Amino acid sequence: MLxxxxxxxxxxxxxxxxxxxxxxxxxxxxxxAADFDIVHEDSILKQKSWEQxxxxxxxxxxxxxxxxxxxxxxxxQFFVGGDLMNQIISATFSARTLGIPYIGVFGACSTSxxxxxxxxxxxxxxxAKYVLAGTCSHNSSAEKQFRYPTEYGAQKPPTAQFTVTxxxxxxLAAEGSGPRVASATIGxxxxxxxxxxxxxxxxxxxxxxDTIQAHLKDTGRAPGDFDLIVTGDLAQVxxxxxxxxxxxxxxPIADTTFHDCGLMIYDRERQSVWAGGSGCACxxxxxxxxxxxxxxxxxxxxxxxxxxxxxxxxxTSQQGESIPCIAHAxxxxxGVI
Amino acid sequence: MANQQMKKTTQVQRKYQALAKGKEPPRPIxxxxxxxxxxxxxxxxxxxxxxxxxVHWFDMEQDKASDPTVAILIFISVLLTSFxxxxKIAQWAxxxxxxPVTGFANSLCSSALEHRSEGLVLGVGGNMFKLAxxxxxxxxxxxxxxxxxxxxxxxxxx
Numbered sequence: 124m125l126x127x128x129x130x131x132x133x134x135x136x137x138x139x140x141x142x143x144x145x146x147x148x149x150x151x152x153x154x155x156a157a158d159f160d161i162v163h164e165d166s167i168l169k170q171k172s173w174e175q176x177x178x179x180x181x182x183x184x185x186x187x188x189x190x191x192x193x194x195x196x197x198x199x200q201f202f203v204g205g206d207l208m209n210q211i212i213s214a215t216f217s218a219r220t221l222g223i224p225y226i227g228v229f230g231a232c233s234t235s236x237x238x239x240x241x242x243x244x245x246x247x248x249x250x251a252k253y254v255l256a257g258t259c260s261h262n263s264s265a266e267k268q269f270r271y272p273t274e275y276g277a278q279k280p281p282t283a284q285f286t287v288t289x290x291x292x293x294x295l296a297a298e299g300s301g302p303r304v305a306s307a308t309i310g311x312x313x314x315x316x317x318x319x320x321x322x323x324x325x326x327x328x329x330x331x332x333d334t335i336q337a338h339l340k341d342t343g344r345a346p347g348d349f350d351l352i353v354t355g356d357l358a359q360v361x362x363x364x365x366x367x368x369x370x371x372x373x374x375p376i377a378d379t380t381f382h383d384c385g386l387m388i389y390d391r392e393r394q395s396v397w398a399g400g401s402g403c404a405c406x407x408x409x410x411x412x413x414x415x416x417x418x419x420x421x422x423x424x425x426x427x428x429x430x431x432x433x434x435x436x437x438x439t440s441q442q443g444e445s446i447p448c449i450a451h452a453x454x455x456x457x458g459v460i
Numbered sequence: 461m462a463n464q465q466m467k468k469t470t471q472v473q474r475k476y477q478a479l480a481k482g483k484e485p486p487r488p489i490x491x492x493x494x495x496x497x498x499x500x501x502x503x504x505x506x507x508x509x510x511x512x513x514x515v516h517w518f519d520m521e522q523d524k525a526s527d528p529t530v531a532i533l534i535f536i537s538v539l540l541t542s543f544x545x546x547x548k549i550a551q552w553a554x555x556x557x558x559x560p561v562t563g564f565a566n567s568l569c570s571s572a573l574e575h576r577s578e579g580l581v582l583g584v585g586g587n588m589f590k591l592a593x594x595x596x597x598x599x600x601x602x603x604x605x606x607x608x609x610x611x612x613x614x615x616x617x618x
Binding site for chain 2: 171172173174267271272273274275276277278279280281282315316317322325328329359360363364367368395398
């Protein structure tokens with residue numbers, strides 16, 4: 124229930140009964156490859172368009188998550204999902220295939236935790252027994268919509284990020300065993316006037332910092348209470364800035380491990396991803412694949428996932444507008460004591 | 461009103477932008493220039509080679525040989541774009557791959573490929589010049605004005 128200014132604490136402690144992650148070939152060559160359920164060899168997934176391929180990723184992740192939870196589609200009351208495409212087509216078209224009552228959300232790359240927070244709220248309030256939360260992104264469809272045609276030879280600056288091809292889904296249950304969703308902080312929009320769509324890490328860092336501080340203030344916790352505080356897709360540039368801002372604001376971030384999903388998913392030495400990963404799937408597959416496994420094993424006890432989103436469109440950046448950014452934080456706790 | 465507010469950056473924003481600027485890894489401008497010089501030069505040498513070959517083996521005159529040369533370069537560029545190689549070359553070569561005629565062919569071909577899924581007419585036809593269109597528009601406009609200047613300043617018509 125409402126704690127402090129903008130945080131929900133879930134007294135019924137919704138359980139993440141199962142998760143599933145599906146990724147593309149480039150992510151499959153990264154350091155977290157072993158944590159993903161399905162790694163596709165081919166980034167178009169034998170579909171006719173990038174958009175269809177992206178949709179396919181989410182459908183697979185959603186079906187697998189339900190299967191892993193030992194449920195059927197009929198058992199799940201609601202599906203909360205979103206993605207990066209115009210009119211969130213990947214999530215809606217997947218919901219058409221799944222046939223589960225659906226709530227579409229858009230928070231750009233923060234959609235992963237936005238959907239999880241809403242799903243947890245629904246379960247916690249008794250609105251459902253099982254809720255599915257999921258999101259996806261595809262490198263090529265994102266390039267096509269936000270940047271240039273995929274085969275166009277435009278040189279990218281070192282601040283650019285590489286959109287993750289993949290999808291992550293989680294089934295939340297009112298009871299059971301597994302990692303729990305303890306609380307969630309809904310972020311506010313932050314805009315520091317950054318206009319460069321090739322430097323989204325710098326645009327999003329203040330939103331991440333604002334949400335982390337809000338979560339700590341609302342819950343009365345310190346960074347030392349978490350085993351890991353991980354941001355969604357700030358990548359190298361944004362991660363450095365966020366660290367510096369937190370130190371400037373006297374948040375003892377050194378007491379915990381502060382990391383970023385966009386830096387975890389790729390090996391920047393070997394893979395040409397510039398500053399790091401981005402996209403809805405970035406935080407989704409790292410959280411539902413890598414972090415979830417560590418929570419289940421009890422290796423991590425309490426984790427704060429702060430998914431960051433740059434709420435720009437190609438239109439607004441061409442019109443010279445700055446990039447409004449948001450971050451949503453979800454606190455996950457291991458069921459293992 | 462909203463617009464006026466947006467234009468006025470606050471002190472906090474300015475301070476943050478200075479911080480962000482400092483954290484930005486610099487673009488390797490000198491390296492990019494060297495690479496562009498090498499790659500662009502290599503493409504031009506290739507073009508010159510093809511042209512010389514036309515003159516030598518196909519008995520073409522120097523000025524007639526340039527048309528098939530351009531066509532061959534465009535063909536190579538389209539082939540490399542279709543095999544998904546050109547964008548990787550361009551990431552390394554930068555302007556060296558963008559400025560020559562091969563870069564222009566790449567912009568057309570990549571747009572056509574990308575929008576193939578939306579159909580032949582509205583997809584390929586409507587989007588093919590999405591990137592190259594502005595090159596043509598400004599090229600034609602510039603040529604028009606240069607032509608007028610050339611005429612006035614006494615060059616006369618050729």
